[in-house]
Amino acid sequence: MDIEEKVKLIRENLDKEIKSVQSTNDLSNLKVKYLGKKGCVTELTHDMANLSIEEKKEIGRISNELKSRVDAIFSECEEALKNKELEKKIASEKIDITLPSTKISVGSANILEKLIEEMEELFVSMGYDVVEGPEVEKDLYNFELLNLPKGHPARDAQDTFYTYESTLLLRSQTSPVQIRTMLKNKDKTPLRVICPGKTYRRDDDDATHSHQFTQIEGLLVDKNVSLADLKGTFDVVAKKFFGEERKTRFRPSFYPFTEPSVELDISCFNCEGKGCSICKGTGWITVGGAGIVNHNVLDNCGYDSTVWSGFAFGFGAERLAMLKYGISDIRTFYTNDLRIKDNFDRKDND
Amino acid sequence: MAISMNWVKDYIDLSGIDLKSLANKITDSGVNVERVVSHELNNLVIGEVKTCEEHPDSDHLHICIVDTKDEERQIVCGASNVRAGIKVIVSLPGAILPGGVEIKPSVIRGVESKGMICSLSELGLEEESAETRAKGIYILPDDAPVGCDAVKYLGLDDTIYELDLNPNRNIDCTNHIGFAYEVASVTGRKVKLPSSKTHPIEDSVQKHFSLEINTPNCLMYNAKMVKDVVIKESPDFIKNRLIASGMRPINNVVDISNYVMLEYGQPLHFFDKDKLGDKISVRMAEDNEEIITLDKKRRMLTKDDIVITDGSKPVCIAGVMGGENTEVDSTTKNILIESAIFNSYNVRYTSLRLDLRSEASLRYERGLNYEYCNMAIERACHLLEKYADGKVLSDTVTYDNIKKTKKTATVSLSDINTVLGLTMNSLDVKKSLDNLGFPYSVKDDIYTVEIPNRRLDVEAHKQDLIEEIGRLYGYDKIISRLPIVESKKGEYADSVRYRKLISKRLRSLGLNECRTYTLVSSEEDNLFKYDRKDKIEVLKPLSSDKKIVRQTLIPSLLKVYDYNKSRGVKDILLYEIANTYYDMDKEETKIAVLMKGNYISSNWNESKLKVDFYLIKGILENLLNYLGFNNRYQLKEKEIDDMHPYVSCEILLDQEAIGYMGRIHPKVIKDEIYVFEISMNKLMNKKVRPIKFKEISKYPSIVKDLAFVVDDDTTSREIVDTIKKAGGKLLTNIDVFDLYKGENLDSSKKSIAYSLTFSDPTRTLTEEEVMEIFNKIINEVIKKNNASLRDK
Incomplete structure (x- = not known):
């Protein structure tokens, strides 16, 4: 058999055998059979001792050609095998994307805190400072300087926890922060502050009463301040928290530290003023109290009431949150049930 | 407070005014009419019982023929006091009684009945009780006109305003004359005061007794005497009006004192003059002095109580309650009327202390005006003369120490x-x-206004006048605007800003903010x-459970933990920032974190990260690093009350203790709960350097690993301290990558493996110089920490 025939035979055999390769193992066996030390391609160049230089050259050329051809076939086969194995591996990695996710722990704000933060941002944007004061407070600041002397019957409405004789108490309102702010401002310059904080009254806890609650109080001291200024400011709050279409109303009221005093009402967001159970048929909902700062309070704090005037307002944070989110039990804010987080911890519709 | 509008009509003409819309007007101007109640009783007529026979099939029913003018109707009646010849209230078929019972023609034990003869309680005009049931049907006076509307005849066609008063209007709107003035201010009509005319006999009170005031806390004391009163039932109009105002009629004398109080707001006290004797002396009580009050209870007095005495013993606690010893009873003949004003603070103090707050004491507390004090006593005499057949003595004994400067x-x-913020003109103001x-005078648009005594709540200040004028003009006319003020940026107070920073960081770390109660129980405080x-x-x-102002937030968070756990929540990650208080009024803001369960979790596969000491330590460090305290804090082993003695520590910042961290002691709670609590004040007090950019080295770093075997109680920090010292500047990071105890190691030993990183921002390090430092580290740790290198 001459060399040409041998080459032809090898190629025919390889074409057949390569088709039956299924794995990298098959392939390496085949490689040995053709290209190994005793492989049929390698053997072509054996027993060339008796041949002329010309013949040797010719056989060398032919065998090299064959070798590179075989190499190409093998690497082509190897590539195909790799692809097939990768596909198989990938196929084995198929997952059920409908299984539940891993819970990523993201914390949440307490509902009241969330509401307070929104209120603070609103007032900071109008140039108000956010200030705070102590919860264990002097009777002097909680009552006396607020135009509520000892024994004043209006104190009855605020049954108070005293902690030391009749001088220290758990503050029954955030108004003492107004007093502190005015007293602290030695230069007696205009003031705009908002002071959210915890307050306490001797109430038994039930769905609508809580011995601890939260007020958000604001104070503006300047010159020629009017109820119209207060109403405009209240409008901003009402629209921000209860919707652009809210109307507002002042009802005459009484607070010892403001005069005139008003109740802050918004048109009912549930019935749009037609009358429903939320607004008790009146079409209006009271959300806070306010008024023009009483002259005695200004004078008590070193602001000459013949020069300065101001308005003050207060909201119950719990009441606002109960109305805004439709919460019926005030204790909801203090039990901290983590299950409510799922529907609360998101951006609001604003 | 319940106001009878029939009564108010005595003082102001309300013809042509709808009482429902009047109520709205009054509410809008600041006196809150919470509810308008009217007795809507129809088909009630006056009837005359013509005949009354016993029902053949009953031992208590009667068959009556009743003339109601339209017809003579047969009615079956069960009352024991029904008899022929009396005038009664008949509800005709079609009447709906309170409670929704409709009267229909019916057959009762075989006898036809076309209506019902009524008692007052059946009409909802008296409380239903054994006493009222025993009274039976209501018998009208003989001159009652048959066939007429019984409701109107009895004056029961009343409309009641239930008021929800603000504390300032508790003074003048808790009486009918005061409320009439409020009605006048919204309607523009005039108030007419009732008659106080009497026909005094020629006898002087001064002959019968003397008055002595021995305390400045009695500001005014008027006394009048009425002789020969006849105690009996009050006339219907008095009874009905008292009932409408929520008071129970008793007898004519007692009722008149209440009636006058509800008219003028001035409480009166009636003494039985014969029991009292001939002297009244008002003074402060002595400590431990005693009196038996009208409710038959022995009361111990103090030197802050004002008492009325007969010269020696107390006969009345001023403004609070009378004494049993001078009580008006069914045999009383001669009455001494007291109309007085006492120091409201004393009355308040006494009534609160004795838990004896009454309609009267509340009025003394809120304040009384001397004009009404004088008018009320005259009015009482007028009524006693008219309805108790009394003879009024000609004069009044008076003590008057009231300042009467005009406001x-x-x-x-x-x-x-x-x-x-309005544009009122002078007509509006007028x-x-x-x-x-x-009353007022006006010059150049400046109003000088006199404030009547009846409005004690209105002070002599322009702000008070503005409020009165404004509330009547109507706040609905105010047009909103934003305040015209200097523009400036709004700022958060330092403490608020700092708290918010921490709060937001803790939320981003997966913790849920809590809000719990400041007041805790002794158990929690312990x-x-x-x-x-x-x-x-x-x-x-x-x-x-709400007794002590807390100093730690952890027990409150434990409560939140329990609440959630019992509702099936497994992974509980909480924080709270709140003020704590101590030493009378010192404040400290604390930050508390509680963690239990998995920090990250998935039920069906293995991706979970369980909370342990090192995880909460990570939260703490993350927070402290965020606040700029990198490398300034350390943990110190320390036994802390109620914390696991071997899994907890104190936290030091710049060597100062700021709080503690670790696992809660299993004796407190078995669950594996980790907490820390630190003082925000202590964090805030520390200065923090401003942020400076630090370049990351461009040159490659060399990492070397090694493991030491050390005694079990050697801490990683001790080893790290040695490594750091030996490593010098080129050692830029130390990490622990393995901790091993057990097989192949002595039980008192452990192995800790460290990964050390060496680098220099200015050049590439050589293997030789790193090995030199590395070996130095090994030698130092072996020497200083009693360690050996672990075999590879």
Whole structure:
């Protein structure tokens, strides 16, 4: 058999055998059979001792050609095998994307805190400072300087926890922060502050009463301040928290530290003023109290009431949150049930 | 407060005014009419019982023929006091009684009945009780006109305003004359006061007794005497009006004192003159002095109580309650009437202390005006003469120490418009003042206004006048605007800003913010007594679980933990930032974190990260690093109350203790709960360097790993300290990558493996120089920490 025939035979055999390769193992066996030390391609160049230089050259050329051809076939086969194995591996990695996710722990704000933060941002944007004061407070600041002397019957409405004789108490309102702010401002310059904080009254806890609650109080001291200024400011709050279409109303009221005093009402967001159970048929909902700062309070704090005037307002944070989110039990804010987080911890519709 | 509008009509003409819309008007102007109640009883007529026979099939029913003018109807009646010849209230078929019972023609034990003869309780005009049931049907006077509307005849066609009063109007609107003035101020009509005319006999009170006031806390004391009174039932109009105002009629004399109080707001006290004797002396009580009050209870007095005495013993606690010893009873003949004003603070103090707050004591507390004090006693005499056949003595014994300076204030039109933000004109202002009934003079748009005594709540200040004028003019006319003020940026107070920073960081770390109660129980206060100071207690706690102002937030978070756990929540990650208080009024803001369960979790596969000491330590470090305290804090082993003695520590910042961290002691709670609590004040006090950019080295770093075997109680920090010292500047990071105890190691030993990183920002390090440092580290740790290198 001459060399040409041998080459032809090898190629025919390889074409057949390569088709039956299924794995990298098959392939390496085949490689040995053709290209190994005793492989049929390698053997072509054996027993060339008796041949002329010309013949040797010719056989060398032919065998090299064959070798590179075989190499190409093998690497082509190897590539195909790799692809097939990768596909198989990938196929084995198929997952059920409908299984539940891993819970990523993201914390949440307490509902009241969330509401307070929104209120603070609103007032900071109008140039108000956010200030705070102590919860264990002097009777002097909680009552006396607020135009509520000892024994004043209006104190009855605020049954108070005293902690030391009749001088220290758990503050029954955030108004003492107004007093502190005015007293602290030695230069007696205009003031705009908002002071959210915890307050306490001797109430038994039930769905609508809580011995601890939260007020958000604001104070503006300047010159020629009017109820119209207060109403405009209240409008901003009402629209921000209860919707652009809210109307507002002042009802005459009484607070010892403001005069005139008003109740802050918004048109009912549930019935749009037609009358429903939320607004008790009146079409209006009271959300806070306010008024023009009483002259005695200004004078008590070193602001000459013949020069300065101001308005003050207060909201119950719990009441606002109960109305805004439709919460019926005030204790909801203090039990901290983590299950409510799922529907609360998101951006609001604003 | 319940106001009878029939009664108010005595003082002001309300013809043509709808009482429902009047109520709305009054509410809008600041006196809140909470509810308008009218007795809507129809088909009630006056009937005359013509005949009354016993029902053949019953032992208590009667068959009556009743003339109701339209017909003579047969009615079956079960009352024991029904008899022929009396006038009664008949509800005709079609009447609906309170409670919704409709009267229909019916057959009762075989006898036809066309209506019902009524008692007052059946009509809802008296409380239903054994006493009222025994009274049976209501018998009308003989002159009652048959066939007429019984409701109207009895004056029961009343409309009641239930008021929800603000504390300032509790003074003048808790009586019918005062309320009539309020009605006048919204309607513009005039108030007419009732008659106080008497026909005095020629006898002087002064002959019968003397008055002595021995305390400045009695500001005014009027006394009049009425002789020969006849105690009996009050006339219907008095009874009906008292009932409408929520008071129970008793007898004519007692009822008259209440009636006058509800008219003028001035409480009166009636003494039985014969029991009292011939002297009244008002003084402060002595400590431990005693009196038996009308409710038959022995009361111990103090030197802050004002008492009326007969010269020696107390006969009445001023403004609070009378004494049994001088009580008016069914045999009383001669009455001494007291109309007085006492120091309201004393009355308040005494009534609160004795828990004897009454309609009268509340009125003394809120304040009384001397004009009404004088008028009320005259009015009482008038009524006693008319309805108790009394003989009024001609004069009054009076003590009067009231300052009577007129309350006047001035206010200008521009003041009014500036404060209200309105554009009222002088006509508007005049109309408001006229309606209020405040006398005034005006010059150049400046009003000088006199405030009547009946309005004790209105002070002599322009702000008070502006409020009165404004509320009547109507706040609905105010047009909103934003304040015209200097523009400036709004700022958060430092403490608020700092708290918010921390809060937001903790939320981003997966913790849920809590808001819990400041007041806790003794049991809670006794837990976690770390760095505890003098506690603050509420003087009169409402309940034992809200008694002490807390100094630690951890027990409150544990409560939240329990609440959630019992509702099936497994992974509980909480924080709270709140103020704590101690030593009377010292404040410290604390940050508390509680963690239990998995930090990250998935039920069906293995991706979970369980909370342990090192995880909460990670939260703490993350927070402290965020606040700029990198490398300034360390943990110190320390036993802390109620914390696991071997899994907890104190936290030091710049060597100062700021709080503690670790696992809660299993004796407190078995669950594996980790907490820390630190002082925000202590964090805030520390200075922090500004942020400076630090370049990351461009040159490659060399990492070397090694493991030491050390004694079990050697801490990683001790080893790290040695490594750091030996490693010098080129050692830029130390990490622990393995901790091993057990097989192949002595039981008192452990192995800790460290990964050390060496680098220099200015050049590439050589293997030789790193090995030199590395070997130095090994030698130092072996020497200083009693360690050996672990075999590879």
